[in-house]
Amino acid sequence: DAGVIQSPRHEVTEMGQEVTLRCKPISGHNSLFWYRQTMMRGLELLIYFNNNVPIDDSGMPEDRFSAKMPNASFSTLKIQPSEPRDSAVYFCASTNVGGAYNEQFFGPGTRLTVL
């Protein structure tokens, strides 16, 4: 079974451009998480969805960041306009939240560089 799929794996863009990161969770999972990893701040949770509904977006740094989950098999994280300080690795993770408490499975990440 395929794991969490993220695209692109690498993105280099210029300051001010719009960036869209994509994630396909593991089939059957009902919760999806977006994280950002930097040397300075470590792993930070940005937002998470349960059954396609955003539950907690308190980690989204500012209005330039937005995330959507139009269906159970796809989510996007958009940064508009991008800034150099947004450079980081962005991870998507999914899990099945229900009677049992399950671990999150992470995608390979998208390495974003904003020049």
Add this chain to the structure above:
Amino acid sequence: AQKVTQAQTEISVVEKEDVTLDCVYETRDTTYYLFWYKQPPSGELVFLIRRNSFDEQNEISGRYSWNFQKSTSSFNFTITASQVVDSAVYFCALSEVGSGTYKYIFGTGTRLKVLA
């Protein structure tokens, strides 16, 4: 407030040595889960183990073992007879069930270097 502390920023060992990675957590919840993840140089995050707060049994999986002690709020990870392939950053994480959010709080990670 919930918090995870991995005080060891970096550890270097010689191959075949045993090494223990420390994880200390803080929570007010009585029901919570603890996790360990491995991040090798390739960058992906690999799940290693999950432990709930009611299960204090130690666990062994091959060369890996985990020691969970609620009395000291610790969930330490030991690699026996380390190998070069164990070189990675290891993260400990906490999730409080009572919060109902299923959010993880990650420690800052411990970078393990195993030298041949």
